[in-house]
Amino acid sequence: MITSLFTNRDYLRLFIAQVSSLFGTGLTTVALGLLSYELAGADAAAVLGTALTIKMFVYVTVAPIVAAYADRFPRRRFLVGLNLVRAAVVLALPFIDQIWQIYVLIPVLQTASAAYTPTYQAIIPDILPDEREYTRALSAAQLAATMETLLSPMLAAAVLTLISFHWLFVGTAIGFAVSAVLVIATRIPNARSATADTFRDRIAVGMRIFAATPRLRGLLGLNLVVAAAGSVIMVNTVNYVRDTLGGTQSGVAMLLSANGFGTMLVALSLPRFLDRLGARPVMLAGGATLIVGLGGAVALSATDAGDWRWGAAIAVWAVVGAGTAAVLTPTGQVLRRSSQPADRPALFAAQFSLSHLAWLLTYPIAGWLTAAGLTTTWMTLAVIAGIGITVAVRMWPRHDPAEITHLHEAGTIDPARLADADRVGDRLYRHTHVYVIDAEHRRWPTQGAREHALVA
Structure with a gap:
């Protein structure tokens, strides 16, 4: 159980600090949309699209570098400094009166955010040296990131019904300050020294597992679907309303509340379906739901008048939230199923970068293409989502067993790993076990290779 980790007080403080930082970043994104409209009016989507594109570019470039060199920083002071930088930036945002000032402050804010997550992840194995506890901590981190994505719009909507959006920035700054205090109160051991090829290895391992595992190639397509539909919510909601x-x-x-409600409803009811159906049908259904939501948004954008549009928009935004939850909630399960425990940090880091690459494509489309109209913009995003789900269906095979029968040639694997294998020739062994890409299994067995192994 993940909750058993919270008996470790240092981990509990650090986890709460991470959750506080994640939700702070999510609330800032919502408040930034309203600030962009206040400054730019009808051009707010372009401003917000540019700001979020900067965010994703920073996440894709800065986070892997910091992950590689996180062991070289005085980590407690580094995390505290990052939280204070973020608090200072979000406190400055309500006072700006020029669009260019957004473009100056956002890179500073997002660089600090992109540096925080990999540094936090590098600390966890030092606080939880037990491999099983560390694996559960990875799951908890994935869950926290997923819930932030799902719940931030709903939380922001609840706050906006009571106060002006400017106060969202103040609340976010308080959250970052709380995070800094919790980090100060945490005993963070000195970093263990890393090898010289850490950077190359950390980048290569996760990407190699993604490229070689069919279900993960399918996950890449679903990342694109989520980004296409999510960009409508994050970039275009303010202008549409x-x-x-x-x-x-x-x-x-x-509308943000409707999106959050759809998300929460599906996220809470999903575990029973996952146990019965598995991840693939649930996530593909989520992707299809997102495309339905995008289709509804396109139809709405082509309608000029009628009070009924409010009800229809609430339904569309809720459908997008439901589809997003159906895709994101099982993602951690799919990543765990596709890797050895030792490779999971690299695989989770690869998912972090690759999913943000999808947003790096869709955010500028949602922002800059609005000059041609919302209908054109949302149709383009719907086409991108269609490409994504096509990739997912084709790459992720319908029959996806955990255990695969395959052949090993003598001398290519540690003999101890073949203790339960069957010898089927002078140099061949037939082996059946849970199959993941690792140092001794670098390619996914083709259907022909599996049939050959069974015949042998």
Whole structure:
């Protein structure tokens, strides 16, 4: 159970600090959308799209570098400093009055955020040296990141019904300050020295597992679907409510609440379906739901008048939330199933970078293409989502057993690993076990190779 980790007080403090930082980043994104509209009006989508594109570029470039060299920093002071930098930036955001100032502050904020997560992840194995506890901590980190993505819009919507969006920045700064205090109170051991080829290995291992594992190639397609639909919510909600529907800040809060409600409803009911159906049908159904939601958004954007649009928009935003939850909630399970415990940090880091690459593609489309109209923008994103789900269906085989029968040639693997294998020739062994890509299994067995192994 993940909750058993919380008996370790140092881990509990660090985990709460991470959750506080994640939700702070998510709330800042929502508040930034409203600030962009205040400064740019109808051009807010382009401003927000640019700001979020900067965010994703920083995440894709900075996070892997910091992950490789996190062991060289005085980590407690580094994390505290990152939280204080983020608190200072978000406190400055309500006072800016020029669009260019957003483009100056956002890279600073997101560089600090991109550096925080891999540093946190590098600390966890030092606090939880037991391999099983560390594996559960990885799952908890994935769960926290997923729940932030799912719940931040809903939390922001609840706050916006009571106060102006400017106060979201103040609340976020308080969250970062709390995170800094919790880090100060945590006993963080000195970093263990890393080998010279750590950077190359950490980048290569996760990417190699992704490239060689069919279900993970399918996950890449689903990442693209989530990013395409999510960009509509994160970038275009403010403009759609204010300019198309003629609503106010409370209208923005209402659509974000609908998105969060759809997310929460599916996330809470999903475990029973996952146990019975498995990840693939649930996640593909989520991807299909997102495409339905995008189709509904396109239809709405082509309609010029009618109060019924509010109800329809609430339904569409809820459908997108439901689809997002159906894809993201099982992701950690798929990653764990596809890797050895020793390779999981590299695989989780690869998913972090690759999923953000998808957003790096869709954010600028959602922001910059709005000059051609929301219908054109959302149709383009729907096409991208269609490509993503096509990749997922084709790459992730319907028959995806955990155990695979395959052949090993003598001398290519540690003999101790073949203790339960059957010898089927002078140099061949037939082996059946849970199959993942690792140092001794570098390629996924083709269907022909599996049939040959069974015949042998």
